[in-house]
Structure formats: structure tokens, C-alpha cells
Amino acid sequence: MAAVNGKKIKVGIVGGTGYTGVELLRLLSCHPNVELTAITSRKEEGMPVAQMYPNLRGHVDLCFTTPETSPLEQCDVVFFATPHGVAMEQAKSLLDHGVRIIDLAADFRLQDTVAFEQWYNMPHTCPDILAESVYGLVELNREKIANARVVGNPGCYPTTVVLGLLPLLRRQGLIDPSYIIADCKSGVSGAGRKASVPTLFSEASDNFKAYGVGGHRHHPEITEQLEGIAGGAVQLTFQPHLVPMIRGMFSTIYVRVQPDAQSTDFQALYEQHYAGEPFVDVMPAGSAPETRSVRASNQLRIALQRPNPGQLIILVVQDNLVKGASGQAVQNMNLMFGLPETTGLDLVAVLP
Amino acid sequence: MAAVNGKKIKVGIVGGTGYTGVELLRLLSCHPNVELTAITSRKEEGMPVAQMYPNLRGHVDLCFTTPETSPLEQCDVVFFATPHGVAMEQAKSLLDHGVRIIDLAADFRLQDTVAFEQWYNMPHTCPDILAESVYGLVELNREKIANARVVGNPGCYPTTVVLGLLPLLRRQGLIDPSYIIADCKSGVSGAGRKASVPTLFSEASDNFKAYGVGGHRHHPEITEQLEGIAGGAVQLTFQPHLVPMIRGMFSTIYVRVQPDAQSTDFQALYEQHYAGEPFVDVMPAGSAPETRSVRASNQLRIALQRPNPGQLIILVVQDNLVKGASGQAVQNMNLMFGLPETTGLDLVAVLP
Amino acid sequence: MAAVNGKKIKVGIVGGTGYTGVELLRLLSCHPNVELTAITSRKEEGMPVAQMYPNLRGHVDLCFTTPETSPLEQCDVVFFATPHGVAMEQAKSLLDHGVRIIDLAADFRLQDTVAFEQWYNMPHTCPDILAESVYGLVELNREKIANARVVGNPGCYPTTVVLGLLPLLRRQGLIDPSYIIADCKSGVSGAGRKASVPTLFSEASDNFKAYGVGGHRHHPEITEQLEGIAGGAVQLTFQPHLVPMIRGMFSTIYVRVQPDAQSTDFQALYEQHYAGEPFVDVMPAGSAPETRSVRASNQLRIALQRPNPGQLIILVVQDNLVKGASGQAVQNMNLMFGLPETTGLDLVAVLP
Amino acid sequence: MAAVNGKKIKVGIVGGTGYTGVELLRLLSCHPNVELTAITSRKEEGMPVAQMYPNLRGHVDLCFTTPETSPLEQCDVVFFATPHGVAMEQAKSLLDHGVRIIDLAADFRLQDTVAFEQWYNMPHTCPDILAESVYGLVELNREKIANARVVGNPGCYPTTVVLGLLPLLRRQGLIDPSYIIADCKSGVSGAGRKASVPTLFSEASDNFKAYGVGGHRHHPEITEQLEGIAGGAVQLTFQPHLVPMIRGMFSTIYVRVQPDAQSTDFQALYEQHYAGEPFVDVMPAGSAPETRSVRASNQLRIALQRPNPGQLIILVVQDNLVKGASGQAVQNMNLMFGLPETTGLDLVAVLP
16 A cells, blocks of 8 residues: 555544653654644543643644544544554444554454453454454564554564564574563553552652563563464563653563574674664674663664573663654554655654 | 650551551651551551551551541540541540540641631631641740640641741841742652652653642741741742652742841851751751751751842751651650650661 | 855764763754764764764764864864863864854853853953854844854853843843842753762752852853843842753742832733744743653743732743753754754654 | 670771761661761761761761771771772781671672682682681571671672572472573662762663673672572573662562472462561562662562462562661671661661
């Protein structure tokens, strides 16, 4: 499917009040090929977007509207920055009007509907649309995304873990797929903008904690992708932690190198695999990545360590709101409309 | 009124789930003369206190109980760490049982009930008890507090501003009472433990803002105290700000020195005034106080600056949860029960 | 002076290792009319810039060079992001080669060389160049900057205080110029990237403090500008504080409204004064600005409060590294080379 | 060796200006059996301790003195809160005067002097004293410590990892000792109070990073202890990270449960092992520990997770400056002088 013939892409955002919503607005308001058409929020109907988010003063003039009164069906693409379950409800109608969909929630991430129902406590109401949807990890599914009508934008943790392991699992025999550990750390914005005690400043600041003790929703999503790549079973131990920073995600992934593969040059393997990727940076050997090196940018950076022959450590950083959410969604949109993948995303990370 | 004859003071806490509640528990669980008798929370009934606040594991064995089933009437003193309006409701009944009351909310701070109703949006339901209550700023009302049945523990901002100005306003003619500016900065814990968007980590971290644009409840409280001290009208401009730190309050107070008073040695004045106070520290001339120098302690520190003859700046720091709330409440309790004022409060600030 | 005939502006940066240096690089690497030609650092000679600042990986390919071996004299403009005193030394030689200069240090800020020597502990070695230099506050000196060979980029505090007071002091009789108070708060990046104990994370985090007790270098700079605007004496009390955040500056300015001017509509006055300014945003009445609303952008936002008829409070926020330093420097460059002022600076603030 | 017959213990501190030094002062100034006798700092000679650390105003009256002029030899015990290598130099002389030594640096931690020289870049100059010294992990070496003349206080990371694995390695066959992963996260105060760029607020705040890529000094220390406990070889992968918080350490330890041991009740095993320990808290099953639950206290808390039968995760938190350094040192002192182990250490963690 080609772009829109030199015309701007008409974009709608459903649920623009959360952090992925405001981040979409930050990115799309500067995107040269986008015309922001509608931003919906039932709760904030009528409020100027820039009043809720003063960083947008002078950049976004729209007010929040309700989905019912919004010209979503006239859009070329609609982003769902909503709670899980909303995109499922509205997908069919939009598709029928020729609108393409990028869902930043989980409705179109997991092909396994049983796992979906178990982890998200709701039935999947449009398995047929799910069946045609594409998992929007560009570096994995570039061609499919370009032609997709519905894209399920990956979760933040899965983006780091899947891209961190992709070059390894593509080939048989490099690592032991039955013993992979992902020790992951996220900034607090990953929990969203909902009022809640555990994410209050006075609770989360100057503190570090584990969470998701009983399991985390991103676990089945990661496993489904890893098994698809490996073509077989993968056993992953996944432990998320909360870091007192706003943005940023750091995944430390521990894998066992198979005895026969210990002479592999993993650094070269990764560099070759990601050589053409604009948003995946394989850092030089010996690097120690830090989250601020990607803050507010769409980069994901990877570094490798080899503390002993049987052990490989993959360190991955991204901004959870950009490459881990809204930036990746825009990257998907660019692909879907035939634009250069980096359009509107050529952002230098903010440091310090 | 004397202490309790060598026996421990039986203490109840109403509303122990907020930050002033957990801070009371931290202080009282180590207080040598206190027996914690009941901690109420309607919402958390039955939950072990140390489950909600794991820092108390091994120190507090109680569970939260409802007020109805709690032995509050058998206590010697009850602290109210509740929303405004709760202490008013229960005060009479407790007093009738001989229980003394220290309210950490605003019910017994303002003698001006019209101002109370205006700023707290509720009528004052026990003006007679209010009339006998004492404003619990020890350094101002030491004797009265010792004999009080009901103490209104001061607000956090008022503690810094009133103690910062007390030596000046006690004497006529030193400063211009019609032009006092208090530019105040508070850590986020001052907003309490209630789930709310503006105090989320992702909103309040790495950010500094003004608030209370339309006025702040502590304004009439401060003015009432200052006018009581000055014996006349005082005009105060009071601007609060929010600092991305958990604990700590910093007030920068600007006053105009009267032309006839410009030769005053203000440093000496303050040092003499506070010479005997265990919890007010007048720092040496030229000091720049910092909030961490009082973190988790009951100290309030004051430093003076004199940028030009007509201008005096008073810099005041405290921990808003200790001297600005729960520590001051314990200091009041000590006085009320004839204990040395520093009992259980001889804490060294935690630095770094 | 016009632009460079469609060719890119050749830019050199002297002293690219500090925070204003890396911020210049972030902005200039995306500037459509700029060709980064040289970045000097004696200490880091030969090191790839992107190795020191991994956020620049993929955006800046240069290595640090020494000033001696750098093609600075072939540049169109050189930015000095150096300690005070360096630009003075190199200015004459560059000017002789037709290179224009934007100094982010203090060498060309103060016309009063006596004050300069007193506050910066060094003699001014090129008073003739100083005499022709222009104070680079665009909103004050737009025309002069366009034609300047040497621009002294304003200090961060002065930018907020001068722009905060400009509409008031332009007219006689609105406020009392003998009693202005600027209570200012800065993020820690304002102290630069030099290793020092007071700006360590463990010292500055979770802490708020006053500093500059014996006076601050920006005081004479602010006063010189204010007096130039007012055409007469101004007495300013200026108290800086340190906030535990990386970027951001918040100035709370207290002025006395003259009795005859108390019916002035200050909101309208500010809105009219700044109506055409792309980087000064007068917020609606009743707003409470926050620093994150300008984080990583070149905006400065102003809000007004009027707690009583005799008192006006001006609240000003900016990102100290952008509008307070490197962004303003690029704004100056745009003007000097005939480009639209907003070129390369149309950044949406990063929130959250 | 018994206590000092009812007299106070005379304590000297060598190198009192760093974070472990000021933390020792915070703890010892409130210790009922201690008389602070001397605090040395060559660099700060003559400065009142409370001027450098204003939290100690009113608690510590001493000035820093030089080691030469300090009555260290008349002390009962001397703490070394110095860089590595200092305690080695002064140990013999102090021991000859009957002074006992607790070293908070690494001089007496590693019995393997080859590893010491390799990791600390200096020869070990008193191997005989090293031979008699005891590794000061109370929960491992309680009896030996009581009688030791020289105690090497454990490193912060080793304290968490060794105590986290102790109950497992004491018994053969529970876990695979050849594949242990410790993913550790430390607050910034662990890097000390030395001026350095990487630990500046503007570098470390709002950021998360890995470090120690080429290996970390605590690795051989941990391995030496683990192998001593296990009575055989242990292979540990140890990856430290830096968290933007002042205090706190969180270790996530991944071990493989041996097939024959998968029915073990690990929760019960840990609870029994640590039942009598005042400073090790095994949290209930399903807990997710957080560092603030031990902030400023001497507690170390452990929680267990069992995501699948072959995998056990041990989560350990402590305050790196207390149980990970100065608090543990005081615990050692208490043991060495026959005092109850908790004397002066009965601190409730500061939360929030």
C-alpha cells in the first residue's frame, strides 16, 4: 500500500490523555507528513489539549473530543493509546471505512487468545481481525507491517527482550533456549498516568523495587515472539523492577552459550544483523549502555558482555515511551504509508 | 499536669495510613515512654500495620482497627492523623473520657472559624473545644501546651514562617509588617499519600512548579499567628512551590528592615531568642541551610542574610513530616505528659 | 548582514565537552542550515564526540580537536562554550578572519568592566571588542544582534529575570524599582559538568538549598540590563537556590505595584508586549507554570499573579540549558545569519 | 573478650569525611556505650565535623584532627573509613597498643592476596595480620568476630549476595553452584563522596546504567566467601548497575534448583536459617522487597520467588551505607565488646 499521494496523512488518536498519547502528540506535531485530525478523550471533552499538556502550547491547537463526535472514520490511520480492550471494540468499524489501525495497547499483540484472556481478564472479541493483524516490531516484521491494516504495537519490555535476543535465536545452536533470564528495569512512566499510590513520587522516588511477583503480562508476549523466532520452545525467566526515573528501560539478559558455539564472535553477529537498522545501535565491545543515551529518542542500544565462555550478557536500553511505545508506533505508521522509516523520528536523545 | 506515674503513656492513632501516621509510628515505636495501643483505619481494618509499611516490620505488631472497636477511650492521648474534620467529630467524646488530643489536621489550628469555614469548606462543629485548644507550636506556647487537653498541631508551612519571624515580630519597629514575603518550597510528601495525578512520580520528578495560585490554606493560619505575635496587622505574601524531593521544606522569607532598625544585630537577636530551644538551630552567619541537614530529624534550622541594609532574608529548613508534623506532635505530647521535650526525638538527620 | 547565500553556515564550537557544548551539538546536529566544522577540547583531543556523549551516536561524527589544529578561522561563526576568559583571548584573531562570535560565558555580558573584574577575578583584556559586542537577549536587542560581530549570550538567571521584568520597566511608574525581589531556583546542570562534591548526586538529590550567600555573578548582569531598560537605578534582591532536577529554572519575582498603577491590566500588558515573540509564552491568567513544560525546548513561559493590589508576582520558567544557554545562542546565530529565528529550534518540550 | 567494664568504649575513626565516615558518626553519636574520641582527616584538620556535616550540629562537637596528633592509640577500637590500603599501614602499630580494628575498606576482606593485588593494584603489606583477621559478616562468623582483634568489614554487594545464598550453599545438592547470577543494583552513595563526573547529579539522575563491565572488585570477595560456605567451586556471574537513588542496594539472584531438590520448601529453609537473626528479615512468600523498607536502618530483607520448578530467585535489599557498611561495622563492634548486637542499631527505616 502506497502513501497518500503527497497529501498529509490524516491521523486520529483515541485516548490522548495518557503518556503514550502525549508522546504521540509530541512526535506527530512535528511530523512533516501528518495532519492531526482528532484526539479523543471522553473524560476531557472540550478541553484544549495544550491546557492539559502545557508543553504542547503553540504546537497543538486541538481540543479533546468524544469518539462519537470525532471524524475518526475520515482519518487515514487511527492510533489507540487506550486501556486494553478499547481497540477491539472499534476496530471493525474503522477498518470498514478504510482506516488503518495502530494499537498501542495489547489487543493485537498476542496471537494466543487463551493467554490474552488469562492475562488481560477479558475475552478477545475480534479474533478474525487479530488473525490478520501484524505484530509491529519493525525489525522483525518490516514487510508485513508495510501492508498491514492493523498493527499491534509491541509492549515496552518485549521490544527490548525480543530485539536483544533476535540475532541469537535466528540461528540454531548458539544458546540454550531453555534457560534465558531477563532482568528488566523500567522507569515509572511505564505505569502510565493513572492516579495510584505505588507510583506517587513519595513512594517511587529514592527507591528501587521488584514487582510483578505473580507474573507479568509481557511474559507471554515475549515468549510467543521468541518461540516464533526460534521455531521451538523457549523458557524465559522474566523479572521486572521499578527504577526511580521517569523514562527509560534497561534489560539485562543472561543466556548460556552452547558448548559448541563458544567461539562465536557475538559482537560481529549483532553488528551484522542490525547493520541496516536506523533505530538499533549495537555499541562497541566493552560499552556499558545507559538509559539517558536514548532519552526522548527512538533509538534502542545494545551492548554485549562475555564474562566467561559459557555466559553471554545482552544489555539493552530504550526510552519506554518512544521506541517502547509511541515512537515505534510512528515508525510503524511511516512504513504503512510508504514514508522513509525515520521521518519525524530523527531525534537526538536529550542528555543531560 | 504531670506524667503518668512511671507508667507508659497509652497512645492511640486515628488514621494511621497516611504519611504523618507512619511517621508517628516510626517515632513512637522507639519512644521509651509510649505504649502503642491502637491504630485505626476504617479502610485497612485487620491489615497488619507492618504489611502496609514494611519499614515497621519487627517494630510494630499492631493491626489496623476501626475506630469503633478500638480502645481509644482507654488511651491517655490520641493523635489524629486524619483528613480535616475528623478530629472535630470525635473530640468531645474522647475528652469526656479524659483522653487528651493532638490533632495533626487543621481542626484546631485556626481560632478564626470564619476563615476555617472558608478555607476548609466545612463548618466548625465544636467552637467551644476550639476555644480551649492550644496552637501546638512549642516555641511559642510552651506553658499552655503543657496544660492543654486539646492541641492543634501547626501546619508545616506555618511552622517555618512563624518560627522564622518570631524574634522579629516580638519587638516593635524592627521590620515593616505590611510587606513580608514568604517564598516557600515543599517536598512532595507534604501532599500526603492520596493517589492523585499531580503527585505521581512521572509528574513531580525532575520538575519544579508553583502551586496554590488562588491562595493556600496555610495563609490565614500563618497570618493569625503572626498578628498574635506582633499585636497588630501583618500583610504576608505567601507563595508555595513543589520541589522534587520526598521530605523537606525550605522557606525564604524577605522582610524590610525599618530605617531606624538597620543597625540591629539580627544574628545576635536570633541566637539569643532561640538559645534554649532544643529543636531550633540558628546557624552561624553566612550559612546556607539545606533541607537534608534536617532530613528525618525534628530540627528546624534558621540562617540569616543581609544583602543590603534595608533587606533581611530569613532562610528556614525543616523536615515537613517531623518538625512540620509528627515530630512536633510528639514534642507536644512530651510536654503534655511532663517528659523531657526531647524524649524519643533525639534523632540525627540522615545525610547523605 | 545577510545569510551565507544558500550555503550552510560553517560552525565551530570551542570547548565542546560541557553541558552547554553537548546541548549546542544536540541542537546544531539537527539544524538544516548548519555544517558542524570543528569541536575543540584540549583535554579530549582525538576522542570521538559521540563516545563522550552517546546520545550523539549516529548524529555527530566529529572528534574533538585542539584549538590550534582546528579550522576555526574558516568558520562563519564560532561558539565559545568555555570557562570565562577564553573567548576574550581568541576573539580578536577570529574577528580578524571574519569569523563571528557567540560567547556562552561571561566575557561579553557585562559592559561594566569593573564589575566584571570584581566578580570574575580577572581583568577584561579586550574592552574595545566588548564595546562593540551585543548582549544577546533577542527579545531586547533583536536588531543589534542581527548585525553584531560579537554576541555575549546572556546568563541563565538573567534571561528569566530580565524577560520577566521587561514589560514593567519599559514604562515608568508601574512598579517600585527600588524593591524588586527575585527568588530563583535552578536545576543542577546549571553548575556544569565539572567534578565537584556539592553537585554529586548523593549531595544534591532529595535536597533543596540556597546558595550564593555572598552574592552571585549574575546579580550585576541582571542589574545592568534592568537599569538599561528602566533608564534609572534599580535595586534587586537576588537569591538563587538549587533544585534536585537536571534541567529547568524557575524565577519567582516579587514587585511592588505603585499606588497610581494598581488598576493596570498587567496580564494584557504582558500579552501585548510579547505577542510576536516565538519563544516567550505569556500563559493565561491563573496559570502556575512548571519547568517540565519547557524541558529541552527553547520556550520561556511567564505567568502573573496578583495576590493583593500592591503586589505583583511574575513566575518565569525556562530550560536553563536551552533558552538559558545553548538554544538562545542558536537563536542569536539564526538572527545573525538572516535565518528565520526559529530555525532548528521548533522543539516540543519533553513531557513527561 | 569482654566489654570494657561498664566504661564507654573509646572509639576512633580514621578518615571521617566520606559517606561511611559520616554514617558511622550518625550511628555512634547515639550509641549509649560509645565515647567518640577522635576523628581524623588530614585534609580537613581543624574543621569542626559538624561544619562539614550539618546534620551532626548539636550531636558531634569534635574537630577533624590528623592521625599523628590524634589519640588513636588510646582508643579501644579504631574504625578505618579510608581508601583501600590505609588500614594496612597503621594496623600493626595500633594492635601493638591493644587497639582493635574494624576496617571498612578492603584491606582485610580477601584472604587471597593474589586476588587482592590484582584487583586493588597494591601489594598486601601485612599478610600475617590478614591471616588472623576475620571477615566481619556477623551472620556467618559471629563467634570469630567476638574474639577478633582485626575485622574486615564486608563490601556492600558481598553482604547481600552472601547472605542471600548462605542457606542454600550450606547444604549440598540444593542448587547448581556452577551457574549463579547476581544482578545487582546500587544507589549512588556506594561510589563515595569523591568528586567525579559519572556520579554528578546531572549524570546519574533520571538514568540507569550498568557498570563494572571489565569486572568488579567485589566479585572475588563474593566468590571467596561462597566457596568457603559451599566447600567447593562456585561460578558466579555478577553484574552491577547504578540506580538514581542515594541509598539502597537491591540484588536479584538467580539460581538453578537441582532436579532432586525441586520439592524443597525454600521459604521454610530461609525462615529457619535466619530465625534468630536480628538484622536479617525473611519476608513472607510473595513479597516484593523495596530498598526504602530498609533506608537508614541496619536491616537486610530477603524474599524468595519460584517462577518455575528449576528456578529460584532470591531478592535482597539493604541500605548500602548501614548494613552494607557502617551499621554492620557497629554490629561487629558490639560483638567484639560483648554488647547486645543491636545496641545503638535499633533503627526504624525512614519511609517515605
